[in-house]
Amino acid sequence: MSQRRALVGIFVILAALFAVSTAEAEAEEKEYVLTLDHTNFSDTVAKHNFIVVEFYAPWCGHCKRLAPEYEKAASILSSHDPPITLAKVDASDEVNKELSTKYRVQGFPSIKILRDGGNKVQDYKGPREADGIVTYLKKQAGPASTEIKSREDAASLIDEKKIFVAGVFPKFSGVEFEKFITLAEKLRADYDFAHTLDAKHLPRGEPVDKPTLRLLKPFDELFADYQDFDVDAMEKFINEASTPKVTVFDKNPDNYPYIDKFFRSKFAKVLLFVNFSSELDAFKSKYDDIAALYKGKDIGFLLGDVQSSGGVFQYFKVNEDQAPLVLGQTNDGEKYLKPNVEPDHIATWVKDFKDGKLKPFLSSEPIPENNSERVKVVVTDSLEEMVFNSGKNVLLEFYAPWCGHCKQLAPILDEVAISLENDPNVMIAKLDATANDIPKGKFEVKGFPTLYFKSASGNLLQYEGNRTKEDIIDFIQKNRDKTIQSGSATSEEPSSREEL
Template identity: 35%
Template sequence: MYLYKLFVLCFLYSACWAKEEDVLEFSDSDFESRIAEHETALVMFYAPWCGHCKKLKPEYAKAAEDLIRNDPPIALVKVDCTEAGKDTCNKHGVSGYPTLKIFRNGEFSQEYGGPREAGGIVKFMKAQVGPSSKEVSSVADLEKFLRVEGEVSVVGFFEKESDLKTAFLKLADKLREKVRFAHSTYKAVLENQGISDGIVLFRPHHLHNKFEDDSVAYSGPAVTGDINDFITKNYHGLAGHRKSDNRNDFQNPLVVAYYAVDYVKNPKGTNYWRNRVLKVAKQYQDKVTFAISAKDDFQYELNEYGIDYVKDDKPLVLARDAKNQKFIMKDAFSIEVLDQFVKDLLDGKLEPFLKSEPVPESNDGPVKVAVAKNFDNVVVNNGKDTLIEFYAPWCGHCKKLAPVFDDVGEKMKDEDVEIVKMDATANDVAPIFDVRGFPTLYWMPKDSKDSPVRYEGGRELDDFIQYIAKQATSELKGYDRKGNPKAEKTEL
């Protein structure tokens, strides 16, 4: 038993090590010669201390293990920009980490703009080699193509040259990084499908179910845009498998069932719950988007709903409506409960979930504190022009701005202007604000609060005063329109 355990540990260790070994490391001394050995290569220029690089590293290694076995193989390379690869990084204009670039036969080809998790990297890079649409010459080849990747496939069947074939191949070139395409002109393949000039979207075998067809035929005109719309509409079916690399495909209103989705280790159990979602989804397919997601992969989304973990094996259902408001299905999952939840969502009968800090007991400071629950009162309906800062407690730039912002509040305390701050990490931010970094500031005129304007000015006290003085709906009492203090009136 001891030897058996030792063998298993050694095997697992070597497997993990092999993943690291599949990523090639080049330096200034050998980059030019070694990169030229590879027909297609993805190069990660990195710094060892970079947090984003550390996060990408295991995903990159997983992708390398797969791609090195591709036909033809695709090399994944890394270059340390702080040590042995400094000159190479400078030569290729690397200014941030990680930077990823695609090389072909030793020459730079293009910037990498794909996903940064293993599955997405693999899919993106496989699309970089070979034709955008694979030609299949037999029924066996077609069956192999449809099964080998376990993904949606779009296949064109053409007896002869046609406008539809031209539009199909043009779209394949455009979407090669997102969709698997194939085509055939062979008589046996066309007869097997019963098609002489047509396009069919095939769903992967593991997603086949009794609620929708396994394939969908295109019936529109020979127009690239129309074919694209057909693919977009049918790609994920009634309830798609939503993953980190395709999450943006699923549009609101959206209902997602989170549970232990795993089509590798437990396909039967995964489909047990998906089939129940599908039964409800079929009734609302033109009104709501449905999806399933692995709860562990989307823990950050659960956190946005105030959920630390999913307590049992049943799916947890969360939703967003057309306005991007959030909703939680509070009762235990069942077909009946899900059906009622979706009806209430569409009828506007559900109470939105707001991630919010408690409303402050006192809010009399020069800078008012907004939280999600009091946002309308403090910001939207305050009857004043408003300058609001969205910040993060850990943000260094926010900490530096804090005393300046307090000074702005003091200067504006007798004006028809409100200075407000809100912790955007602990409170839901309204969709009209585009908050991607911290601090983010917006100006909201009192008569048009639905059209906030991003503040792009300086961060010193005078910068804020001059901006507010110029933008204020009514001229300030203490400052002219240029931000100059007004002379105090004295009594005679």
């Protein structure tokens, strides 16, 4: 009997251990990130007052790196009170295309915070690692503005290295307070907000006797007050006051938010690049004075360290050996350049840039000495001669060396060029749009590859057909001018047996 009881006891223990291990295995296998698509997206989002959705592509490297962090964050946030739900949508799947369009997905991964059953959409602007995701989303799920009751509250909320927006009120009611909360809801992804009954709790600024919006910042004047509680006016004030007089571009991560804001802003831009270790003292004070002169005139100023600016140089297609250099960029993207600039020459150059007196700068690769390939290489400096003044029918591809679709199209264009190589009046060509600037007003290149066809008589069309050899050749034949340009004379290309 005792042996039987022992066996039963062992069985109970083993069953319990099995149940525990099974539960643990199930917990490990459980996916906390919801998988959504066009069939369940709307119904799922409608059930949530707050849900986070990642739009991803399975082939995207950034998405693959985010996936385990996103899943870990989802696991942690599932225990939050109330739980915070994270979801994902394969935005590369054609069936989800309408969702991608609706939520303006322009790259991967793209993360959106959806509130009020999807009626309010906010871009996620937080970290991409699990702990940072959790901290950011807990804050976003809470109230848009937090009450400050003491200096201790302020110290725990306010990061001295970041922009902080505080509202000072005699009471937490009334039109001004309501509009402040509306502003906080609108801009909560970009700034931290708090409200208080007494300005003395804040680390900077003077006492006030009426509703006041106080902006705390780590640069220039350390605080700025504003008392017009129109929501649009407050937003404009914050946007302008939170932009440094001169944005510093170096390796200091504290400057990254201001650098990002500078390049995203729509104002005209002036960028000065010098070697901080040897040239900064000679330029900084004079550049600061110039920036102060243009403050409030829709023009932003950036001072960059040459050693930290390789990506910017690549974007603007300039070289480090041109530094110290000053660059200008207008709202429509036109660029202006003065290489090897001296400190005393910057003020005059900026004035001429602002007054529209400078000639735009177009960067170009060198014109190739040998251009014997079937698909001819065009650069900015040869564009007029090879395309517009060639007297030929030219199919021109704008491509990027890293573009997968461009790589797929390359052999097809080679086949087109081979098929038409005996036709002296047709040329197939390509231009690397990452290394050459495209003149404004002639081509509209928003993605790669982009194909344009210029007929011999100058008619310019964008090719948007299928990317097969047959379709491209058919398009060329239908839209070409059947004439051969020879100097100033034009002769008809034989088109019938009698003419032959």
